[in-house]
Amino acid sequence: MASVTFDSVTRRYPGADRPALDALNLSIDDGEFMVLVGPSGCGKTTTLRMLAGLEPVDAGRIHIGSTDVTETDPGARDLAMVFQNYALYPHMTVAQNMGFALKVAKVPKAEIRTRVLEAAQLLGLQAHLQRRPKDLSGGERQRVAMGRAIVRRPQVFLMDEPLSNLDAMLRVQTRNQIAELQRRLGITTVYVTHDQVEAMTMGDRVAVLRDGVLQQCAPPRELYRKPANVFVAGFIGSPAMNLFTVPVVDGAVSVGGYALALPPEISAAAAELTVGIRPEQLQIADRGIGVEVEFVEELGADTYLYGRTVDRPAPQSVVARVPGGTEIQRRSRLSLHLDAADLHFFTTDGARLG
């Protein structure tokens, strides 16, 4: 086990107009579960592949523990990776797949057998050891891929969207298993996903990337409560945070005809700002942001209400998450109330205020 440090790491693909990863500084503690999340093309997989040694580093250094591994061969970095498509060797049995790295490292056969058996017991794969990957279900293959990583007892686990090929139910189940397994083994883990639910539920900390730039790295709760900028505010949370760009007039802003008083330090900071409100913090009330409902999604426990503010001439999109079963008519007008303490403020450049 070891910590991982990215020190101003940059990767620029030949012919690309901007770096895939731009001067990334990130420290991952020993035993920590770090999730890299972001939209497609944000650089999360590139980061993982650079740590694995599968992608060259154009600038900066990568350390595992106190060792600089920037130029080290992938096989010598003592990492194990779970690939998106598992990358199991089709011509080998489950046991051979799991023990292959040890065989390459010339570990004695008896020890390979013991370690494979231990990992198989941990993952409930004992019955499948002599089967080939093509005879396994998606979930079983995923577990074999995990087993292959565990058997090696590496310093760092790397996981590249390992749940993306599973169905929704199995994904939830496996998500919990992976998180629990990581905590039990205590191996430093870097996990890449584009699914914010995975990121928020699994990670000790979550690093949000966009266009190759680290936006924020924080525990899930902090990401949700104190997003560092408009991008993180919009990316974390489902449905996404409502963002209204409005002028500051007399220490307040008006959204949907509803005046929201600003704290003095915020109102003094800018003449125009972006106000963020989480959909779940909006409640239907007699007084509040005036909204014209456009459509409604009934999800059982919750109801999503999509509409536009009554601001003229520039109405803004708004979404609210209200308790399931709430009767709402399309094209109706209603008011959405919120607590002033739940407001988020950003400059028009997107940086957080307060």
Next chain:
Amino acid sequence: MTARTGRPVRHRIGRLLGVYAGLAGVAACALFPILWALSGSLKRQAEISQPMLFPAHPQWSNYLDVFARMPFWRMLFNTVLYAGCVTAGQVFFCSLAGYAFARLPFTGRDTLFVLYLATLMVPLTVTVIPQFILMRVFGWTDTMWAMIIPGLFGSAFGTYLMRQFFATLPVDLEEAAILDGCSPWQVYWRILLPHAKPAVMVLAVLTWINVWNDFLWPLLMIQRKSIATLTLGLVWMQGEYVAEWPVLMAASMLMLAPLIVIYAVAQRAFINGIAATGFGGR
């Protein structure tokens, strides 16, 4: 309704019949010379030009004559030895080169590959004289080395075939192996080559047939009967017994038999390989 659905069904049956009739015609054209040779191998000398497929009195003794008039078993052994060595060499070196061209990053890789591929366009007649001179310089003329070494180290076609196949294998497999600590050689040998069986089978069968049927190179290189191939044996027999067509046909049949056996055994793998390497017609 019936009329509407009936027409497409009839149309489809008609089309299928047409396709099968066409295929049967092509198969007949391909098989007829072989059948004619088989028939000729059982005829008497006087019957050879008579247009009949089934001779009235099959002369099985023609086959015994083959063994009497040429050192058939020795030549068969030589041909199997040359074909075996060259096939093994081609499979090994072409798959190595194909792996390198498909997967290993190095400067000028694609240019080198195109240049190598361009050698396919150079006709054999252009290279045969320089190759002959080379063999003479090495002192290998009229030796087994001349039959084995030049073909051993791969070919542009084989390399192309293997490269195309390796390029279709998932990169993840290779990367997983690299992370498992494999060297490039181990990635090739332990991970990628076991998956390349279909392509290896195609290359092996094509190379074997090519060497088996090769005539020009042995003709230029070999004079001793003890190291001659079956194709040379056939021609030499023709020289001595110009009129003995039934025996020649019998020798041809005997030479063809191992190829048919090999193809029959490897047929399924060969067809799968053709499909997997993208050389199929569809």
